[in-house]
Amino acid sequence: MAVTNDPGPALRQDLALADLVACPTCDxxxxxxxxxxxGRARCVRCHRVLVNPRKRALTNIVMLSATAxxxxxxxxxxxxxxxxxxxxEQESSVTDAILAxxxxxxxxxxxxxxxxIVLLPMLRLCAIIYxxxxxxxxxKPARGAITAFRLAxxxxxxxxxxxxxxxxxVALVKIAGLAQLTIGPAFWAFAALVLVTALNDNFMCxxxxxxxxxxxxxxx
Numbered sequence: 001m002a003v004t005n006d007p008g009p010a011l012r013q014d015l016a017l018a019d020l021v022a023c024p025t026c027d028x029x030x031x032x033x034x035x036x037x038x039g040r041a042r043c044v045r046c047h048r049v050l051v052n053p054r055k056r057a058l059t060n061i062v063m064l065s066a067t068a069x070x071x072x073x074x075x076x077x078x079x080x081x082x083x084x085x086x087x088x089e090q091e092s093s094v095t096d097a098i099l100a101x102x103x104x105x106x107x108x109x110x111x112x113x114x115x116x117i118v119l120l121p122m123l124r125l126c127a128i129i130y131x132x133x134x135x136x137x138x139x140k141p142a143r144g145a146i147t148a149f150r151l152a153x154x155x156x157x158x159x160x161x162x163x164x165x166x167x168x169x170v171a172l173v174k175i176a177g178l179a180q181l182t183i184g185p186a187f188w189a190f191a192a193l194v195l196v197t198a199l200n201d202n203f204m205c206x207x208x209x210x211x212x213x214x215x216x217x218x219x220x
Contacts, residue, residue: 023050025043025046051205057204061136061203061204065129065200066125068200078186080184081172082182083181083182098118120155128152131213153206162198
């Protein structure tokens with residue numbers, strides 16, 4: 001019986017579909033073979049960057065995620081803002097801002113604030129670290145790394161720490177003429193957290209991460 005290396009039409013079709021990548025903006029399909037890509041690739045229709053691999057990207061992403069986690073813990077631990085008016089002084093923290101709505105019918109709002117500005121951003125950072133840290137050290141991905149990175153991607157639109165700091169900044173401008181404000185360490189920690197998170201997302205090439213996870217994942 002002759003031996004053939006032909007994988008069969010079904011497998012060939014699966015391999016061909018695996019090479020297709022859809023643009024997140026306009027859904028245009030592009031064929032990108034599963035091989036090392038050192039250059040930047042853009043969508044032919046809307047010119048969005050699809051692939052932009054960087055040297056030591058995994059290490060940088062993990063370190064930035066760990067830095068953002070530390071900044072979040074600092075933002076929760078230190079005073080956020082001190083207000084002085086007519087001899088009355090009021091100091092508040094991020095926790096105080098969350099608990100300000102924890103009464104009666106406002107409890108769901110308090111839970112939403114806690115989830116959007118603290119819990120979900122922390123969960124996303126931990127998922128990124130869990131999914132990518134082993135590969136940054138040259139090891140195989142941890143069990144469930146693909147699920148963890150998928151969770152991190154799903155949580156991205158709901159992690160709204162940057163919305164919180166922008167809203168606080170607008171409120172501070174409005175009340176600056178009514179009282180004396182003293183910005184605490186937690187405010188600067190939150191502001192640094194937003195910048196680090198933005199830099200982290202800029203470093204991340206999601207297509208490259210997905211293909212690296214697929215290539216290095218543990219055998220089932």
